[in-house]
Amino acid sequence: MPRLRYLLVYMLLSAILVVGMYFYSLQTGLDRLAQTGRVRIDQSSDRLLGQLSSFKQLPNILARHPIVSQAFDQTTDIETVNGFLANTALLSGAREIFIVDPNGEIIAQSHKDATLGLDVANQPYLRAALNGRLGIFATLDADTGARTIFIARASITKPNILKGIVVVSVDIAALEFEWHVDEEALAFFDINDVAFITNRSNLALRRMSEVDKPLKDDRSYTISQLRPFFGHSEGNQFGHALWRFAVNKELPPEALVKSKFIPRLDMTARVFLPTQAAKTAASLQAALVAAILFALGVVLWALMQRRKNLIEQLAIEEAANTSLEARVEKRTQQLKKAQYQLVQAGKLTALGEMSAGISHELNQPLAAMQNYAENGAKLLDRDRIEEAKENFGLINVQINRATRIISSLRAFARREKETIGPVDLQEVIKDSLNLAQSRIKAASVDVQCRTGMASIMVKGGHVRLQQVIINLLTNALDAVEDGSEKRIFIDLTHDSTTSALTIRDTGQGLEDPARVFDPFYSTKDIGSSKGMGLGLSISYGIVGSFGGEMTCRNHPDGGAEFKVELQMATP
């Protein structure tokens, strides 16, 4: 759900950015367009004024010309003047040049027609000239209806006597001729909002305000000569006037309109700049931003999707792990239970074996005792007292044997309760040898103790270890007692973690090394006091309880070798 919200927020922000980009770009484009418009207006006004400037000088120059002066004075042939004026018009590019007398009547002119003698006194350009100014006036030619600029200059001699007026008329269409290549439509509007000079011929004489509105000034043209301007609606964007036009060939569907009043022409210049390019550029830039944002959005979305997948995968893996852990835990519990049950079963088996062994071991002395007792009783009945005593003695021997079996079993049972601590193995060996000393001497066995003097501290219990060593020594003595070579070797080595005690004899060796540690395994004479088969199994258990290990083998040089490895006690 939050992803959908992110998407919506992203889309909203993107939309704002795209729209913002569009308007920013459009504003920049329109500002640039307005700047271009200002430049175009300045260029076009300068161009027009430049074109007019040569004509403005012409009346001045002509007024001072002798032929014109004679014409003013009417001292020359008018045909000559007309010819001169026609020549001058041809050379200068003026449409017409004519000379007006102080009464406002044309007295000479460049073109032969019926206007000679015409009274032009009321023409505005003449009124300005009569006031001593340069009369410039754009209007329609009375004869042809062509748009014309009249430039009039009065020739006044001292003391202030008006001799006449020279008028030059210029064809506006001729001026406009080179303007048609201009990119943007431009027109100079006169005081009545009539497009009088323009670079688009179809705009000429179109009136911006209502076409039948009374004319403000005497323009020498009539409303009937005017056409309405193209229908349009006016708007404004970022402070720029934007006009929309109905479909026409001259003006774009939408134009930024820039206007400026040109005092020297007494006209307002208006340029119509198409906004299409600026709008297209703005749309393109907005589209580019939209495309970039879209691509970015797709990448972000893909990343988010990947992250989501990853999270989901992790969650699945975690769930799988949790269930696996739970299964492992359950299995471990089951295994522990099974192990416990096995141990219990093992214990029961051991107990069973042991009971069988014990009953076997105890049965023999008991059977023997029963025998001796019965024999003893019979011998007493027959008064064979000495023999009966002997039997009682034998019963005693069997009792001793049973007692030993039981006491050994008690030791076997006790072993787990032994407390463990650092014990000096040298001391234990020494004590054990002392205890066995009488038997060693009696059997005249050569015991070679090569343990060194330094004390070696191991983990164990003094009495228990002594029991183990005495047991090993006893077995070794048993093994060598009847042999020809009677020797026992005791060696002790150690490293930082372990000590190793070996007791080797020169006896017959082990019959079955794999079984010597089994309880009740014995090769010794059962009836004798020696063979119980518990000594080594008890010793094995004691060493194991100290965290040590007991092994045996037949030595390559003959005889049995027992090795007791114990952990060194940390100081």
Ligand code: ADP
């Ligand atoms: P027991 O000495 O009562 O027989 P042990 O458990 O001490 O019981 O020994 C088990 C058996 O291991 C012995 O009967 C004997 O066969 C064998 N054994 C032990 N020590 C030696 C030895 N040093 N040389 C040969 N056989 C040995």
